[in-house]
Amino acid sequence: MKKLVAFLCTVFCILGLTACGETSAELAKQAEQEQIDERSTMMIQEYLFQEMLGLVDYLSEEDLSVTVSCYDNDELEFMFNDDSNMFFVDGHGLKTAVESFRITKETAGALKTAADGSFLIGDVSVKISGNQILANADVQCEKKDANVELIFSNDIFLRLEGGSLNTKSTFGELMEKAALNTLIGMGTVFAVLILISLIIACFGLIPKIQGAFAKKEKEPEVPAAPAVVQTVPEIVEESDDTELVAVIAAAIAAYEGSTNTEGFVVRSIRRRF
Numbered sequence: 001m002k003k004l005v006a007f008l009c010t011v012f013c014i015l016g017l018t019a020c021g022e023t024s025a026e027l028a029k030q031a032e033q034e035q036i037d038e039r040s041t042m043m044i045q046e047y048l049f050q051e052m053l054g055l056v057d058y059l060s061e062e063d064l065s066v067t068v069s070c071y072d073n074d075e076l077e078f079m080f081n082d083d084s085n086m087f088f089v090d091g092h093g094l095k096t097a098v099e100s101f102r103i104t105k106e107t108a109g110a111l112k113t114a115a116d117g118s119f120l121i122g123d124v125s126v127k128i129s130g131n132q133i134l135a136n137a138d139v140q141c142e143k144k145d146a147n148v149e150l151i152f153s154n155d156i157f158l159r160l161e162g163g164s165l166n167t168k169s170t171f172g173e174l175m176e177k178a179a180l181n182t183l184i185g186m187g188t189v190f191a192v193l194i195l196i197s198l199i200i201a202c203f204g205l206i207p208k209i210q211g212a213f214a215k216k217e218k219e220p221e222v223p224a225a226p227a228v229v230q231t232v233p234e235i236v237e238e239s240d241d242t243e244l245v246a247v248i249a250a251a252i253a254a255y256e257g258s259t260n261t262e263g264f265v266v267r268s269i270r271r272r273f
Contacts, residue, residue: 040158041126044135049124051087052150052160053139055080056094057111057119060101068098088159093151097163104165109142121148128154132161144168 059068068076073091081088105111112120122138136149144167151162169177 037128037154040133040152040154041128043158044126044133044152045124048087048152048158049121049135049137049150050118052163053111053119053121053148055087055089056097056101056150056160056163059094059098060105062102065098065102068095088157090153090159090161093159093161093163097150097160100164104146104167105141108144108146108165108167112140112142130154133158138168139165141167144170 059065071079071091073095076091076094077089080094114120120140124135124137127134131154133152133154134149135152136147139146139148146165146167149164149166150160153159153161
């Protein structure tokens, strides 16, 4: 039993020492990486930012920028990545940086330099993000201030992988853009509301338009011929009262026992129906 306990204690001690060894190695590696990052940051801040800024600014001139665009990435890397230079570039990154500088300098103007030829820049801030190092600083241009951002590879070469020159907007320009965006947004909303109101107002005209088209599509009805009313003249039979008078006179004479009817005069005859 004692041997088993001693064996388990030995195993635990070995595992503990191994864990401590791994932790020490990780800490040492982390400390070494921090030193590398610190040296890279100092190199970029002290001279590399100025050097790269000078190269990109020089190549962004009108004639040279056209020349740079004619070369492919491998040719640019062969031209600049040699032992005589203290920096390295990526072909594609150099092209994008030169094009950005060329476009922005058309509105901001050329970069200002001091008496010794160095650029008038502010403090260079460096941020390490994975395999890249982002460095940016404010610069002074002839027409308006701008901001430069350069991207370096996070290795021993510190290769330029991209860059851009962006103008800095003043407070007045920012307010003007905000007012313009607000005006466009509100104008669009009101325009849509007016359009919807007009569409709703047109709904009342739809039945009238449909009724007008329906009347045109119906065939014209043939008017019926007026009924012919035949007037039958009333035939009034007029009887001759002479015979009736003679008959009445003869009847009266017979009643009186006389054969002569000359003494009788019939003045009127009344008919009863």
